[in-house]
Amino acid sequence: MEYLWGGIREAVILIISLDAEVFRTVLLSLRISLIATLFASIVGIPLGFLISTHAFPLKRSVITFFNTLLSLPTVVVGLFLYSLLSKKGPFGPLGLLFTPTAMVIGQFILATPIIVALTISAIQAMDPRAKMTAMTLGAGAVRTALTVLSEARFALTAAVIAGFGRVIAEVGTAMMVGGNIKGYTRIMTTAIALETAKGEFAFALSLGFILLAVAFAINILFHYFQAKRG
């Protein structure tokens, strides 16, 4: 309990005093996770749409595959990516290991399956007549797709929020391929892990509260998009 109050008190102090280091760490967390979620959405929503609206062999297996990826441990993604990005790995010459770019790639891998899987269920849950109606009204393939996606707007926003939620909260991948380098690849979650290791529980908790507050603000933003034109 003592730590809890200490954490809340320290969080308030850090926010009010606009602590430069904390501010930079929050910004980097947001930057990495938002970019990763953006790319994951660009890839995941169309992919999910194509999978759910087309019949092809092994369709059920593909869907099961994406559902399985939802339980991918973040450390495993980190390990996998480390083996690719290490100087010993195939992409070693790019020098991406221990950079923010590597963290974006890792979070992209984590977020994409969620967005794909939730897009599939969003489209499948929709009234199939939306697609039919659009087609009978003479809409082309792209127009039809846009109509269907627009109808599924609420569920799709939820998919993006879920993807963002997973990556802003994850620590395993960021730690492995980012390296938790101060001022360069240290984000909120890896900073929390480090402060915990140093026994600075109150400070670690305060960072946790700040992370939660930031995620809350971002979710309000997402809901604004969800409500728009609703």
Added chain:
Amino acid sequence: MKFKMNGRVLLIGLAFILFLTPALSAGERLKLSTTTSTENSGLLYELLPPFEKQFNVKVDVISVGTGKALELGKNGDADVVLVHARDLEDQFVADGYGVNRRDVMHNDFVIIGPGADPAGINKAKTAAEALKSIAKKKASFVSRGDKSGTHNKELSIWQEAKVKPSGSWYIESGRGMGEVLIMAHEKGAYTLTDRGTYLAFQKEGKIDLPILFEGDPTLFNPYGIIAVNPDRHPSVNYIMAMALIGWVTSPEGQRIIAVYGKGKYGDPLFYPDAIKSPK
């Protein structure tokens, strides 16, 4: 209408975060893989900034256990390593992964535990004897269990004691030094720790466990710095790695090490080795 405006403001804020914040990377970088003890003790925050300023380079500190720090060097994913496990360091150099090893500093390991000392290790003559009586009493002992330098030292002492530790009293945590200290504190257990991390935790009141055994020569804990061999990994930043080795073994670098922690903890956390009494 007002709602729309707010949305636009939010969007601009989002764009700002995504694209307009300062560039993520700038200038030359040097990757230093090191142990948790050097970073957790705060020493590197004193030691590195003057170097970064003088050589106009950013040092990326990746702090992991000694085992992993060396592994990063082997793979060419770090340019220079600062670790504490003499056997592994010599092996690292002998295998051609590293070059130009220098002694940097030392402190020592101590065995800490509950004040009541149920295994009576404060009467032990050697570290091996101390661990032996802990095993005999089946008193709780927290091991790092993470292939770190400290873990490495602990295993060699068990070997010396001819004991294969196992059983519910022997807790293999797989955590860093700080976490192990807290675990030992919470469980009232014994553990082996470097004096630097211990002092930092004890003096700040994060734990309350006395030193029960110290002074055996086997508990000496030297730190070495090694450049990753550019012949093996041509892409490493060898020049800067050598500059850093030069800096930490220079009179200025060694003086920073010698005084670090004196004011805050009463005792220095590390003792310089490259220059014994830097002016």
